[in-house]
Amino acid sequence: MLALALSAIGFGAIAQTEVTEKEIKDHIHFLASPSMKGRFPGTKENKKTVDYLIKNFKKSGIKPYGKSFLQNFITKIRVKRGVTDTPYAKTQNVIGYIEGTDPVLKNEFIVLGAHYDHLGMGGASSKKPDTVGIHLGADDNASGTAALMEIGEMLAANKELKRSVLLIAFGAEEQGLLGSRYFTEHPVIPLVSIKLMLNMDMVGRMNAEKHLYMGGAASFDGGMELMKSLGPVVGINPIVIAYDVGGSDHVSFYKKNISVLGFHTGGHPQYHTPEDSIDLINVAGEKLVCDYIYKAIVSVANRTVPILFVPEKKN
Structure with a gap:
């Protein structure tokens, strides 16, 4: 009995019910350290x-969907501008699962995603293409990956969700949204069961005005109103954009007529350069981002009315 109790404590109860600045910082320190060499696919x-x-995920009590956390795929790698005969690499999406509590609504899913890969030593997508150096990728996208783990931990610990949640860390985003495209073409659940996809790409550089930018808020019914209302609750100033869904992994879902929210804290001169380092991360600001997105997920996951996709009306 004692062994079982200790096992339960070690696996489930260790998950924290609050996002902490220390854990955010620890995650980014690991992911964006020079020893990680820019987290290039296939390395x-x-x-x-x-x-x-x-x-x-395991430490937080987050389970795989099915038998494995991994969704393996092969991708062609961009090495240098103008070079088309480039190598292939094996990489992965990492998928975690939090089951909803409602016997009916648990068959519907909210997806929370962030890409974990970066540019390695530079290459075709670097803003300094002639520079060979470790592109640390602290904001892009160690920040989003850290937020994914922290929000996932809080969702698993608090057990508040009627609908289920998939947590997806996408591979090969920098190669052309390849991980999210692979998932939407080889989904582990029916795409029709995904009611909203929230994506975090560069959420570590919140400015002094506490702005958090998001595109796609009008792509689900009530989205604009909800995302605006959560700002004062958390203490940030959300810039809520109806569509303009941008260029990260949520685009792969939007192309499948799935409602999306794409989050970021804005561009900066260190984007896609070796200077995107942890010393420039606003850790306190990222905690606010995590708290805001957590509240959005809980609100949408616990809606009793349907979550409806609203396509953009173009003139």
């Missing part, structure tokens, strides 16, 4: 990142 550092994600 041993990519595997270390995947192992780290799985370890943290």
Whole structure:
């Protein structure tokens, strides 16, 4: 009995019910350290990142959907501008699952996503393409990956959800949204059961005005009103954009007529350069981002009325 109790404590109860600045910082320190060499697809550092994600999901009591956390796929790698004969690499999406509590609504899903890969030593997508150096990717997107783990931990600990949640850390986003595209073409659940996809890409540089930008809020009914209302609750000033869904992994879902929210804290000169380092991360601001997105997920997951996709009306 004692062994069972200790096992339960070690697996489930360890999950924290609040996002902490320390854990955010610890995650980004690991992911954006020079030893991770920019988390390039197909490398041993990519595997270390995947192992780290799985370890943290398990620690939080987050289960795989099915038998494995991994969704493996093969991708063609961008190496240098103008070069088309480029190599292939094996990489992965990492998928965690939190089952909803409602016997009917648990068959509907909210997806929370962030890409974990970056540019390695630079290459075709670098803003300094002639520079060979570790592109640390602290904001892009160690920040989003840290937020994914922290929000996931809080969702698993608080057990407040009627609908189910999939947590997806996407691989090969920097290669052209390839991880999210692979998931939407090879979904582990019916796409029709996904009612909203929230994506976090560069959420670590909140400015002094406490702005959090999001596109796609009008793509689900009541989205604009909900996302505006949560700002004062958390203490931020959300910039809520109806559509303009941008260029990150949520686009793959939007193309399948799934409602989306794409979050970021704004661009900066260090984007896609070796200077995107942890010392520039606003950790306190990222905690506010996590709290805001957590409240949005809980609100949408617990709606008793249907969540409806609203396409953009173009003139």
